[in-house]
């Protein structure tokens with residue numbers, strides 16, 4: 001037990017600030033890469049959005065709340081206990097808190113603990129309840145966001161199941177699951193609309209568990225700076241997921257917005273990969289020549 | 302109950318195979334058990350090549366945080382003119398500490414019992430025996446050449462290039478130089494049905510890395526049909542683990558024994574072609590390349606000459622009766638059901 005606690009403590013310290021790893025190599029996490037020009041006035045959707053601005057820095061993210069007359073945002077750092085070994089380690093980050101908006105803008109500075117932060121803003125307009133939500137990842141130690149995502153926050157919610165893992169992104173052509181729930185209950189048959197900055201509009205329907213499998217459209221234009229532009233100039237675009245629900249003469253509209261990057265295979269060639277594998281195999285074939293060793297052993301038998 | 306158990310696990314070799322298969326499953330597909338996010342992985346610093354590019358993995362290998370810290374923490378900090386303060390070195394220290402908490406228990410058993418790439422190479426070698434291909438071994442002069450390569454790869458790909466990338470001396474892609482060529486990245490992602498890593502970048506340094514990685518992977522895959530553990534011999538993690546080998550109470554122990562000179566089966570059984578297990582004893586027999594697979598102890602025909610020990614506890618020791626049973630199932634080279642008999646004087650006799 002003591003060893004477990006110690007181990008978990010070490011792990012978390014090891015992943016401290018900038019040491020969270022993942023399959024995307026060493027690019028920054030989705031929430032940290034260069035943002036699309038969110039501050040540009042040109043609206044790409046009229047749905048409520050929480051968009052990161054280019055004023056963000058490594059440990060201070062600046063957001064604008066758009067298309068929503070909210071006065072404040074609620075921030076949910078990852079909290080609660082998760083599975084082994086995390087439950088022995090960081091017992092959650094900070095409690096959820098409210099941040100006032102100034103001209104629709106707010107800054108998010110994470111505590112020492114906590115990587116994923118869920119951000120929501122809510123406003124009622126003419127009997128319609130509008131909620132915008134998004135997420136921001138910081139390279140800090142902290143529990144997995146499982147408990148934070150499971151926690152009900154508003155009436156109607158879109159919950160990623162799961163979020164992209166550390167250093168990963170939503171990518172063109174990939175399918176990701178999202179749960180639609182109303183007052184904590186999954187909404188079977190709910191409709192999720194996906195709208196991208198590139199103009200794609202796709203609709204998905206939740207299954208009986210309230211989960212919709214959303215496929216990110218392949219609509220990003222080919223980069224102009226060469227196919228292999230590298231992590232730091234990675235092309236990205238924004239998307240928003242929208243769902244709605246009616247109850248007791250109230251209309252609820254909830255959004256979740258984030259961004260996506262080009263398909264994994266865009267600047268890769270499986271054919272070339274296979275050719276080099278075959279070349280490697282070919283180079284190893286001299287090892288398969290008869291040596292007589294097998295024969296000797298068989299004779300021994 | 303005991304009888305059933307001894308039928309399922311009649312030998313140390315079978316026990317190792319079962320552990321290997323379980324760990325292969327846990328490390329390649331284990332995210333459904335351990336959790337999906339980094340915070341939920343078993344350690345994040347495993348002393349075995351378990352790859353973070355595998356989206357369903359159960360853990361990551363220690364070489365990932367090592368490269369990452371050298372690149373993003375230490376290298377970049379130096380490049381920005383900051384002092385390499387304790388704050389920058391601490392994560393590296395904690396990575397090593399976290400690695401060590403696991404490593405100290407099992408030592409290099411992580412190579413011989415747990416590493417997914419090690420297991421896959423052994424399975425391919427078994428396939429080679431099924432196809433009745435001849436086996437290959439590295440002679441002493443070949444191992445002498447192969448052995449320094451793992452240290453070279455550790456220093457160059459795991460330490461120097463990531464640091465140089467952080468300093469801005471080498472391109473960004475070299476920040477995880479070893480991951481770029483690691484065969485486990487290809488093997489484990491392909492096992493989950495993900496072809497992304499097998500597809501190589503079409504331009505720049507990514508193409509060069511991809512070409513090397515895929516050629517190496519193809520070589521290891523085909524070579525392992527005849528030669529045991531071709532990649533393990535040059536694996537930088539073998540070197541990384543070797544650095545801490547003497548700090549663990551888990552170890553291989555060999556007593557001096559008169560009959561060894563005429564025998565040498567332990568050497569024949571050794572998948573790493575470690576001649577020292579035959580020609581040396583004491584500290585020298587537990588070589589830096591040893592993966593603690595235990596085959597030498599299994600195939601030694603004399604009582605108590607080779608043993609695997611955890612502190613004062615003997616976990617397994619060579620024994621003539623065990624050897625007789627073992628050799629009926631498999632030859633020291635891994636040929637199944639071949640019978641090579643050794644009499645008490647160490648002379649070979651064939652049945």
Ligand code: SF4
Pocket residue numbers: 553567570571572573574575578590591592593594595596597598
């Ligand atoms: S020396 Fe023995 S335990 Fe070590 S790798 Fe060789 S056979 Fe396995």
Ligand code: SF4
Pocket residue numbers: 555558560561562564565566567568578579597600601602603606607
């Ligand atoms: S198998 Fe045993 S007796 Fe034979 S050389 Fe090795 S240690 Fe000596």
